[in-house]
Amino acid sequence: MITLIIVLIIIAVVTVFSVQNAIPVVISFLFWKFEASLAIVLFLSVLAGVVIGVIAASLFRMKSSKKKQNSIDREKARSL
Helix, strand or coil, X not given: CHHHHXXXXXXXXXXXXXXXXXXXXXXXXXXXXXXXXXXXXXXXXHHHHHHHHHHHHHHHHHHHHHHHHHHHHHHHHHHC
Protein backbone atom coordinates (compact mmCIF):
# COMPACT_ATOMS: atom_id res chain seq x y z
CA MET A 1 0.00 0.00 0.00
CA ILE A 2 2.84 2.38 0.83
CA THR A 3 4.40 1.64 -2.57
CA LEU A 4 1.21 2.70 -4.31
CA ILE A 5 1.15 5.97 -2.38
CA ILE A 6 4.78 6.69 -3.25
CA VAL A 7 4.16 5.92 -6.93
CA LEU A 8 1.12 8.22 -6.98
CA ILE A 9 3.11 11.04 -5.36
CA ILE A 10 5.90 10.64 -7.93
CA ILE A 11 3.36 10.67 -10.78
CA ALA A 12 1.75 13.82 -9.37
CA VAL A 13 5.11 15.61 -9.02
CA VAL A 14 6.19 14.65 -12.55
CA THR A 15 2.81 15.73 -13.94
CA VAL A 16 2.91 19.14 -12.24
CA PHE A 17 6.53 19.67 -13.26
CA SER A 18 5.79 18.67 -16.84
CA VAL A 19 2.76 20.94 -17.18
CA GLN A 20 4.71 23.91 -15.83
CA ASN A 21 7.49 23.27 -18.36
CA ALA A 22 5.50 22.74 -21.55
CA ILE A 23 7.71 24.82 -23.86
CA PRO A 24 8.95 23.25 -27.12
CA VAL A 25 12.53 21.95 -27.08
CA VAL A 26 14.82 20.49 -29.72
CA ILE A 27 15.97 16.95 -29.00
CA SER A 28 19.18 15.70 -30.63
CA PHE A 29 20.17 12.06 -30.30
CA LEU A 30 22.83 10.55 -32.56
CA PHE A 31 21.49 11.25 -36.07
CA TRP A 32 17.96 12.21 -35.00
CA LYS A 33 16.82 15.73 -34.33
CA PHE A 34 13.23 16.66 -33.56
CA GLU A 35 11.19 19.21 -31.66
CA ALA A 36 8.77 18.23 -28.93
CA SER A 37 7.12 19.66 -25.84
CA LEU A 38 9.31 19.49 -22.76
CA ALA A 39 6.36 17.98 -20.91
CA ILE A 40 6.25 15.05 -23.34
CA VAL A 41 10.02 14.59 -23.18
CA LEU A 42 9.94 14.55 -19.37
CA PHE A 43 7.01 12.13 -19.28
CA LEU A 44 8.64 9.74 -21.76
CA SER A 45 11.94 9.90 -19.86
CA VAL A 46 10.26 9.02 -16.57
CA LEU A 47 8.26 6.28 -18.27
CA ALA A 48 11.42 4.81 -19.81
CA GLY A 49 13.11 4.87 -16.40
CA VAL A 50 10.18 3.10 -14.77
CA VAL A 51 10.09 0.42 -17.48
CA ILE A 52 13.85 -0.16 -17.22
CA GLY A 53 13.59 -0.31 -13.41
CA VAL A 54 10.76 -2.84 -13.52
CA ILE A 55 12.64 -5.02 -16.01
CA ALA A 56 15.83 -4.87 -13.91
CA ALA A 57 13.93 -5.69 -10.71
CA SER A 58 12.17 -8.61 -12.41
CA LEU A 59 15.44 -10.03 -13.72
CA PHE A 60 17.04 -9.69 -10.29
CA ARG A 61 14.05 -11.36 -8.64
CA MET A 62 14.08 -14.23 -11.16
CA LYS A 63 17.83 -14.73 -10.67
CA SER A 64 17.43 -14.73 -6.89
CA SER A 65 14.51 -17.15 -7.09
CA LYS A 66 16.48 -19.48 -9.35
CA LYS A 67 19.43 -19.49 -6.91
CA LYS A 68 17.08 -20.23 -4.03
CA GLN A 69 15.43 -23.08 -5.97
CA ASN A 70 18.84 -24.55 -6.87
CA SER A 71 19.82 -24.43 -3.20
CA ILE A 72 16.60 -26.21 -2.19
CA ASP A 73 17.15 -28.84 -4.89
CA ARG A 74 20.71 -29.49 -3.63
CA GLU A 75 19.46 -29.89 -0.06
CA LYS A 76 16.82 -32.38 -1.22
CA ALA A 77 19.43 -34.33 -3.17
CA ARG A 78 21.71 -34.49 -0.11
CA SER A 79 18.94 -35.75 2.13
CA LEU A 80 18.10 -38.64 -0.19
